[in-house]
Structures are given as structure tokens and as C-alpha cells.
Amino acid sequence: MVKGIARRVVVVDAPDQRFFEQAIFIVRNDAAGDGVSAKELVEEARRVARNYTGGADHGRFSRLWRDLSPAVYTLIGAAACGLAWLTVTLI
8 A cells, every 4th residue: 555655856868878867856845945946856866967978068078088089099099009019039
């Protein structure tokens, strides 16, 4: 038997829905009475969701490395190995 307990929730849609569709946050009962607006609740939920998914913006350089193709990583690794071999051979 379920009694009538009302809970407030904030639902945030995932930007990349490859694995998850939504994140559901249950709002604390005492948070609703502290004069917190609905917009502030949604922004806080988005911030927390971004932090858990690693979506925090770490700058353009970090995003560039993350978006590179595996073929580029292979070429960079091969070039580094070739440079190391050349350095050892010429010394």
C-alpha cells in the first residue's frame, strides 16, 4: 500500500542519448522552502549532471584530444616511436 507522499523532482534530458535518456534528481524537502527558484534547481541539476559525466569544460585543447580519431592517435604514436628510434640510432 502506498501512502500519498509527494516528492519534487527535476528531470534533465541527456544531451547525448546514446546511453541515457534522462537524469532524475529528487529535491530535498527543506530546499523547496528556502526561496530557491525552479530555474536555480534546474541549473544546479545540470551542473551536477555535467560533473558526474565528466562533461565539465576543461578547455579547447582537452576537447581536441578527446575528439581525435584513433587513426590520428596511431599516427602520433608511430611518429613518436620513429623519432625515438632515429634519436637513439644517430647518437
